[in-house]
Amino acid sequence: MCGIVGYVGPREATEVLIEGLRRLEYRGYDSAGVAVMNGSGVQVRKAVGRLSALEKVLSGNGIHGGVGIGHTRWATHGVPNEVNSHPHISFDGKLSIIHNGIIENYRELKRELIEQGVTFKSDTDTEVVAHLIAKAFDGDLLHAVNAVLKRLRGAYAFAVCHNDQPDRIVATRMGSPLVIGLGDGENFIASDVPALLKYTRRVVFLEEGQLAEVTREGVKLFDSELKPVALKETTTSLTLDAAEKEGYEHFMLKEIHEQPHALAETIRGRIEGERVDLSELNLDAETLKGVNRIALLACGTSLYSAMVGKYLLERFTRIPTETWSASEFRYADPVIDPGMLVIAVSQSGETADTLEALRIVKAGGARTIAICNVMGSSIPRTVDGTLYTRAGPEIGVASTKAYTTQLAGFVLLAVGIGRMLGRTDEATEAKIVEGLRQLPGQTKALLDEDIVAVKRCAKRYKDVFNFMYIGRHFNYPTAMEGALKLKEISYIHAEGYAGGEMKHGPLALVEGTFPTIAIAPQGRTREKLISNVQEIKARKGVVVMLSTHGDEEARELADYLIEIPACEEELSPILAVIPLQLLAYYTATQLGRDVDKPRNLAKSVTVE
Numbered sequence: 370m371c372g373i374v375g376y377v378g379p380r381e382a383t384e385v386l387i388e389g390l391r392r393l394e395y396r397g398y399d400s401a402g403v404a405v406m407n408g409s410g411v412q413v414r415k416a417v418g419r420l421s422a423l424e425k426v427l428s429g430n431g432i433h434g435g436v437g438i439g440h441t442r443w444a445t446h447g448v449p450n451e452v453n454s455h456p457h458i459s460f461d462g463k464l465s466i467i468h469n470g471i472i473e474n475y476r477e478l479k480r481e482l483i484e485q486g487v488t489f490k491s492d493t494d495t496e497v498v499a500h501l502i503a504k505a506f507d508g509d510l511l512h513a514v515n516a517v518l519k520r521l522r523g524a525y526a527f528a529v530c531h532n533d534q535p536d537r538i539v540a541t542r543m544g545s546p547l548v549i550g551l552g553d554g555e556n557f558i559a560s561d562v563p564a565l566l567k568y569t570r571r572v573v574f575l576e577e578g579q580l581a582e583v584t585r586e587g588v589k590l591f592d593s594e595l596k597p598v599a600l601k602e603t604t605t606s607l608t609l610d611a612a613e614k615e616g617y618e619h620f621m622l623k624e625i626h627e628q629p630h631a632l633a634e635t636i637r638g639r640i641e642g643e644r645v646d647l648s649e650l651n652l653d654a655e656t657l658k659g660v661n662r663i664a665l666l667a668c669g670t671s672l673y674s675a676m677v678g679k680y681l682l683e684r685f686t687r688i689p690t691e692t693w694s695a696s697e698f699r700y701a702d703p704v705i706d707p708g709m710l711v712i713a714v715s716q717s718g719e720t721a722d723t724l725e726a727l728r729i730v731k732a733g734g735a736r737t738i739a740i741c742n743v744m745g746s747s748i749p750r751t752v753d754g755t756l757y758t759r760a761g762p763e764i765g766v767a768s769t770k771a772y773t774t775q776l777a778g779f780v781l782l783a784v785g786i787g788r789m790l791g792r793t794d795e796a797t798e799a800k801i802v803e804g805l806r807q808l809p810g811q812t813k814a815l816l817d818e819d820i821v822a823v824k825r826c827a828k829r830y831k832d833v834f835n836f837m838y839i840g841r842h843f844n845y846p847t848a849m850e851g852a853l854k855l856k857e858i859s860y861i862h863a864e865g866y867a868g869g870e871m872k873h874g875p876l877a878l879v880e881g882t883f884p885t886i887a888i889a890p891q892g893r894t895r896e897k898l899i900s901n902v903q904e905i906k907a908r909k910g911v912v913v914m915l916s917t918h919g920d921e922e923a924r925e926l927a928d929y930l931i932e933i934p935a936c937e938e939e940l941s942p943i944l945a946v947i948p949l950q951l952l953a954y955y956t957a958t959q960l961g962r963d964v965d966k967p968r969n970l971a972k973s974v975t976v977e
């Protein structure tokens with residue numbers, strides 16, 4: 370998983386490439402590099418570490434020219450070092466290439482090239498492609514790239530330059546994202562739109578298997594037979610501001626505070642009076658009556674939103690619903706039938722496991738929907754309909770606003786389908802719709818409160834080695850998500866458990882200093898969770914209670930008390946997770962962690 374960017378035009382290419390790579394660092398940040406053409410050959414600069422390391426190299430040893438490609442890397446083949454960094458150069462020194470993805474059959478291709486006398490410098494799969502295209506080159510880069518694509522298995526987005534055609538970049542994609550930016554006398558390519566926003570908002574999303582020939586004068590698209598394809602230009606509504614921190618210390622904090630707006634956007638146009646309006650999904654009662662089961666596919670945080678989604682869908686639609694980690698589903702020999710409705714959940718829309726699981730269910734004839742944040746990404750392109758969460762770009766690696774908007778998406782979907790099937794009555798729908806309407810305001814109130822207990826807890830417990838999070842029913846996944854947030858950005862071990870499971874094992878961990886966060890808002894399992902807390906208190910454990918404003922019993926039991934506004938229990942996971950996001954954030958900042966780019970992780974996992 371990497372970020373790629375390319376430029377052709379009158380500016381200094383390195384400046385455009387560095388600007389673009391800065392916006393793409395969320396895709397990978399263990400090394401970076403650029404290659405620039407200037408008529409007298411290609412020049413390459415690379416550096417291990419963050420982009421700032423590459424900038425330092427360039428400031429001491431700059432390269433000039435108006436055609437270039439740049440890459441920020443998250444290692445998959447070969448350790449992060451300078452040799453393995455992109456761009457890679459072909460054996461004849463003429464071709465440069467950057468790549469996002471994995472070439473699965475690179476070993477056999479490499480063997481073949483070695484037998485032909487090619488010497489390899491790096492351990493990467495990408496270098497194989499550089500040599501193959503250089504060998505196929507007979508004066509036309511587009512033809513050479515296309516010929517080699519036929520030999521590759523795996524996922525890729527490539528951008529390629531050649532000394533003998535120094536005015537152009539040839540780019541293509543299969544399973545990895547690529548967008549083209551259209552300028553005036555200049556053109557761009559990138560893995561994601563924010564990389565282009567400083568220069569243009571006119572974009573073309575490359576379809577799977579298409580090739581683009583990008584020059585100053587224009588962009589030409591071709592299909593895999595090299596037949597010309599018409600450009601489908603759109604103007605993105607994203608702004609550069611949206612991709613920047615706007616005064617917050619970290620993207621994660623900014624994104625936590627964007628949740629009121631993000632939730633309002635997710636709901637916008639989808640509730641009308643007392644009703645949910647899902648017309649954008651083209652679902653009708655007849656089709657839904659044929660659905661005998663729902664399967665939810667997702668990874669990580671999105672998987673936890675899917676776990677809440679299961680409870681919501683079963684409550685409102687009464688259709689049996691199963692939740693799958695997409696990486697497990699792929700290899701579980703799943704039973705697929707055309708009566709199945711599959712919902713893929715993904716912030717990025719690019720998660721390789723989710724995408725592949727989707728392809729499997731599609732091949733089995735299932736109907737598919739996505740809940741996704743990134744417009745035009747691979748998952749929405751694969752499914753029959755998408756409920757976009759409209760949360761705006763999420764740059765911090767730890768997902769926050771994407772999660773709460775996914776939850777809102779599930780509420781809409783569950784109530785909407787339930788009503789279409791006649792299994793959710795009008796009064797229930799009206800009650801939930803009113804709850805949704807209040808959510809942005811309640812979220813804002815919660816964030817404005819500056820939750821003192823959260824900061825006190827972060828300070829007091831930042832040095833412990835373990836944390837337990839417990840919840841039940843709708844808030845069992847909240848416990849999992851709270852624990853994931855803490856471990857991924859603070860590196861403190863944390864576990865999320867169903868409260869009722871404590872006595873079946875984990876209770877053995879509890880002693881004087883062991884902290885448990887108990888998520889117990891109003892709702893039918895609150896009392897049960899309070900009993901679980903009593904069991905912990907009886908063993909002298911420390912308990913942070915997360916409960917609804919005014920819950921006196923919780924106040925009495927709590928060592929620390931975090932309160933959220935009263936709401937329908939189906940909506941409580943949306944409010945309950947917010948203090949947990951903040952707890953993780955403040956704990957991590959107290960510990961001096963790199964909150965937006967935690968070690969070993971990257972924002973979108975486009976490899977298996």
Ligand code: F6R
Pocket residue numbers: 668669670671672714715716717718719720723766767768769853857972973974
């Ligand atoms: C955790 C996190 C990841 C993602 C997971 C799926 O904070 O962000 O666990 O949720 O990699 O990503 P998407 O939602 O893009 O499919």
